Amino acid sequence: MSGFKFNIDPAPPKEEKIAEHRNFGKVMHNYQRMTNPLYRTPLYRYRRVFLSLILVLLVAWLISEYGNEEQKEKQQQTADSIRKADSLNKILNDKSKR
Amino acid sequence: MLNQHHKTKEQILSENQLIEEARKDPARFGLLYEKYYRQIFVFVFRRTGDEDIAGDIVSDAFLKAMVALPKYEFKGLPFSSWLFRIALNEVNMFYRKDKRERNVSLEQSDLKNIITEAGEENTAEADRMVMQLLSSLTAEEMQFIELRFFEKRAFAEVAEILGITENNAKVRTYRILDKLKVLLNKNSTN
Incomplete structure (x- = not known):
């Protein structure tokens, strides 16, 4: 086996294919990733990542706030019912003493 | 050039x-x-x-x-x-x-140029023989032929692309051509 595949009078590459692959933005992005690793790049440089992180933090804070509120309400309800039960017991005790 | x-x-x-x-x-x-x-x-x-x-x-x-x-x-x-x-x-x-076969693109006229450069007559038989001989080259040798004969680059550019001196590019290209010439002569006499 020669190891060569001869292509005599080949057709040139299609212009639309060349245009499809031509993308300096991608090369520049890879260059920046290669020369400035993620851990050395301030987060605000990646706008999309930064905004999504802010959004996630905001949602997490809202969920925790809502959870706290619910817990407080539950505690309040429990305390109220205990207080009611106490006062009911007191009244019953007073009645039985009389 | x-x-x-x-x-x-x-x-x-x-x-x-x-x-x-x-x-x-x-x-x-x-x-x-x-x-x-x-x-x-x-x-x-x-x-x-x-x-x-x-x-x-x-x-x-x-x-x-x-x-x-x-x-x-x-x-x-x-x-x-x-x-x-x-x-x-x-x-x-x-x-x-x-590890696949290397693709080598060339024009029909490039074959004729090699045959002329090797001092042979342009015939269909010579074309066939040159193709056969080109197949016997190493990948490194083929690079010289591609750059010099198929892409018609100056020796200075061939040297720069291959990272060698211009003189070295000339010597190595002509050595490959001599090798082809010898094989071509040997085949045509047989």
């Missing part, structure tokens, strides 16, 4: 200005990218025969060129030669990994 790859001294110097700017600001490399993208793409496509593979190799080649730009030394040759060298290394790396 004046050919489509030839550039005037002024063109080369103004290009050097662009390179200096790209060294200071990598975003300026975009101008060089746009200028040479098509040439490098065609160069790689001739050696792979597949547009998508060529696209990937060219992207890697430009990325490597951007990273290595601070080390680039202006030797009075077109910047494209340096880009071709990087692209050729990428092509070689692709074949080392992929």
